[in-house]
Amino acid sequence: MRKVLIAFLLHASFAFAAAPQAPKAPTVPSADGVPIAYEVHGQGSPALVLVHCWSCDRSYWKEQIEYLSPQYQLVLVDLAGHGESGLGRKDYTMAAFGDDVAAVVNHLGLEKVVLVGHSMGSDVVVEAAKRLPGKVVGMVWIDEYKSFEQAATPEQVDAFLAPFRKDFRGTTDKFVRGLFGPNADPKLVDRVARDMASAPPAVGLSALRNAFLNSAVIAASVDELKLPVVALNADRQPTDHGSLAKHGVKAFVMPDIGHFIPQEDPARFNRSLDSLVKGLTK
Numbered sequence: 624m625r626k627v628l629i630a631f632l633l634h635a636s637f638a639f640a641a642a643p644q645a646p647k648a649p650t651v652p653s654a655d656g657v658p659i660a661y662e663v664h665g666q667g668s669p670a671l672v673l674v675h676c677w678s679c680d681r682s683y684w685k686e687q688i689e690y691l692s693p694q695y696q697l698v699l700v701d702l703a704g705h706g707e708s709g710l711g712r713k714d715y716t717m718a719a720f721g722d723d724v725a726a727v728v729n730h731l732g733l734e735k736v737v738l739v740g741h742s743m744g745s746d747v748v749v750e751a752a753k754r755l756p757g758k759v760v761g762m763v764w765i766d767e768y769k770s771f772e773q774a775a776t777p778e779q780v781d782a783f784l785a786p787f788r789k790d791f792r793g794t795t796d797k798f799v800r801g802l803f804g805p806n807a808d809p810k811l812v813d814r815v816a817r818d819m820a821s822a823p824p825a826v827g828l829s830a831l832r833n834a835f836l837n838s839a840v841i842a843a844s845v846d847e848l849k850l851p852v853v854a855l856n857a858d859r860q861p862t863d864h865g866s867l868a869k870h871g872v873k874a875f876v877m878p879d880i881g882h883f884i885p886q887e888d889p890a891r892f893n894r895s896l897d898s899l900v901k902g903l904t905k
Contacts, residue, residue: 625630648707651730654722660707661700661727664693668736669904672698672894674724674751676742677830678795678822679815683741683814684888691897698736700727702747703883704826715830717743717837721750722898727756737900741765741885744852749844761851763896764872766882769856770863771870774839780832787831793823804859804881806854811886845870853899855892857881875899 643835650658662681671691673684681699701708702720712719724747728736736758738748745767755845756902775783786794799816845852854874856862867874877884877895884891 631732637891639839641791643662645881648701650708653703653726655712655719657709657711659700659703659709659722659723659726660820661698661729663760665695666689667693667695668733669860669888669900670696670698670728670733671738671900672700672724672728672733672736672738672748672751674700674720674740674744674747675705675739676740676744677747677834678705679741680721680821682706683747683886687885687893687896690889690893694897695900696733698722698727698731699888703828704823705743710823710826712829714833716833717750717825720753720830721752721798723787724748724751728758731863734758737903738763739763739896740767742882743830746834746837747803749841749848752848752850753844759761759848759850760901762851763899763903765859765884766855768841768854769808769871769874770866771842772863772866775835777836780791781834783835784806784828784832786897789828792820795820795822795827802859804857804887805886806879807858807881807883811883815883815886842870845872851903853903855884855895855899 648660648662650660653659675681675683681701684699688697702723703712704710704715738751738759740748744864745764748762752762796816799819800812804850852872854867854872856874856876858876858878860875862874864874880887
């Protein structure tokens with residue numbers, strides 16, 4: 624009996640070791656050496672570089688691949704500390720995330736790109752554009768800035784982060800659920816909330832603080848770049864079109880949807896993004 628059991632365990636171990644593993648994404652080192660994972664779909668021009676939001680990863684763009692890749696080259700990036708990309712930073716700043724995106728763009732030799740950022744990804748693509756002179760033809764922000772008039776102070780940001788520091792998982796779960804629209808698929812809400820709540824707390828806290836603090840400088844950064852920017856916002860909160868227009872940002876509002884526009888209604892979002900990109904590059 625013992626010999627049979629040992630033989631079974633050896634067979635099972637061999638079978639497990641021999642089982643094919645899912646291929647890992649290619650990586651490129653960022654400016655500080657952290658490996659940044661990415662994937663590429665399609666070959667069209669311009670290339671659309673899709674940057675995920677806080678505590679997410681490149682898989683959140685999976686519903687965009689089939690619709691957009693026949694027209695554009697899609698580049699999906701995992702920011703440092705997210706997805707399959709490396710860890711090791713003391714501070715997960717928007718500037719460092721911008722280095723991550725720029726490293727992928729330069730590695731792929733892309734010469735004409737539209738940078739698309741969801742939520743925190745909008746701050747990131749601005750920093751990436753600073754590092755990619757002459758290559759970026761425009762940016763699309765997805766539900767990040769509704770106004771440039773009210774920047775959060777460091778004190779306000781720290782007060783907001785206090786419950787996250789005390790209970791990162793529980794607070795993140797509750798926070799994320801509140802970002803969805805009333806018509807969102809409950810299974811989607813559960814999946815995203817659990818996924819984001821399981822992010823490394825050190826990464827999440829650092830990135831979230833830096834993203835909120837970036838609101839104080841984002842308008843000046845946009846002015847500096849002098850690139851066309853469009854914002855696609857959900858209607859959960861009012862968009863101050865005038866405030867954004869002062870800095871050249873043209874805003875569009877999508878009704879009856881929450882913060883996770885690409886995931887909640889991918890068909891409507893895909894059509895909208897395609898239209899916005901064509902408007903930026905015509």
